[in-house]
Amino acid sequence: MSERFLEGVDALVTGASRGIGRHVALSLAEAGAGVLPVSRGGPGLEEVARRCGREALTADLTDDEQIRALVEEVRRRLGGPPHVLVNNAGVFDLAAAHETPTEVLDRHLSLNLRAPALLTREFLGAMRERGDGHLVHLGSVAGRRALPGNAAYSASKFGLRGLHEVLRVELQGSGVCSTLLEPGAVDTAAWDDLEERLGDDLPAREAMLAPGQVARAVADVLRMGPYGRGGSPDSLSLEP
Helix, strand or coil: CCCCCCCCCEEEEECCCCHHHHHHHHHHHHCCCEEEEEECCCHHHHHHHHHHCCCCEECCCCCHHHHHHHHHHHHHHHCCCCCEEEECCCCCCCECHHHCCHHHHHHHHHHHHHHHHHHHHHHHHHHHHHCCEEEEEECCHHHCCCCCCEHHHHHHHHHHHHHHHHHHHHCCCCCEEEEEEEECCECCHHHHHHHHHHHHHCCCHHHCECHHHHHHHHHHHHHCCCCCCCCCCCEEEECC
16 A cells, blocks of 8 residues: 555644644655644644645634634635544643642643544534544543543543543444544653653653654554555554
8 A cells, every 4th residue: 555545635633733743743744644733833833734735723722712713714624524633632730639720620621531522523423424534532541541640631531532432332334433542651742841840750751652653553543444444443552
């Protein structure tokens, strides 16, 4: 199969300005996809958009109005839903359950769970009518394993796993796939602010997954989905 197996496929990638999302967007563009990269903005997003050959989309996915505007703009540009939606945008922080501020809990649930649910809802009906599409959700091992300090993060990622499991059942026979990727620790800037606080308790960065490894897994999942050979896995765990 050609390395450009996503020719003619449009993909919306959230959180595309840096980290995993940046690598996913570039990887899918290399595979031939017309990638629509979205994030809150900044030079990183513009650079990714330039390399993908598409105009950047800016949106704060914790804001319902901005989500609605994003959905309308995607529909205007594509004439319908994307073929692929990669729900990657997320936030990660650590705090014991009894020390988790309300705003931290709200931010995790809003960006890690509510935004993917809303974007999925807005595009899924048209995907089903068309009879094809692929939803890829970036979960975490913390979405199936209890880890100390992950109260807010795990609540959001366990919720994302629940959303995926319902989609998996509801989409049977529809031509639309839902895949949940659950990587272990990934070496991104999300750890930068935690280094001083965690000290020696910080996992060794060199032992973490690289963002490019996760991006390759996303591409591999799509290669096995409706735009490749068929038979994409429902979920995939990635450990360092």
